Amino acid sequence: MSERLKIALTKGRLQDKSLELFEEMGLDCSPVRSPGRRLIHPLPGYPLDVVLAKAPDVITYVEHGVCDLGVVGKDTILEKGGAFYEVLDLGFGRCRFALAVPRGSDFYGTYKTRRLASKYPEVTRAFFEKKGMDVDIVKIEGSVELAPILGLSDGIVDIVETGATLRENGLEPIEDVARVSARLIVNTASMKLHKGQILDFIGRCQQALDGRN
């Protein structure tokens, strides 16, 4: 008899894409499609409960083993790190991290210490550390594009999907920092304890992804 496993899904942009994939895997996601205010959703006909959470919390729950699996963006993985298995690139939620600056500004053409604003201070720190460049980093919680407009920073490190937000705010990407997409992650102990069930889930995921190509 299979035990019920728990999977944490990142709410928002990745949520719908995750559910589309699960439906292609033959899972009935109707409880998550009309969630109301409930946060845990047992799927009928398959031993899996879906939890909806903010991206960093997906990692926290999987790391602590209260969720066996998670779907989270590589951006959050790069920022937060943690001990878990990253088993599949799910192929959706594709975007890039970029360094962006006010259009026409010469970011590298000065010796003064540059200041960067980002929701991802760790990714920003690692990027400039690799270049051996000393920068000031200011953590911003959202709409980071405002920081250079308001004069708080010389540039930003942020997610670029269509590029529209940068364009409409007079900024331009000048360098790629990393490629990002949604990943399936697995708690390390769950992988041993529920190996058969988890491999079944990963196999169905892989098959559905192969069916898309």
Ligand code: PRP
């Ligand atoms: C993300 C990101 C950019 C925008 C990029 O923000 O931080 O602001 O999307 O998308 P685009 O290239 O298609 O314009 P999000 O919408 O998640 O909101 P937030 O900035 O408030 O976190």
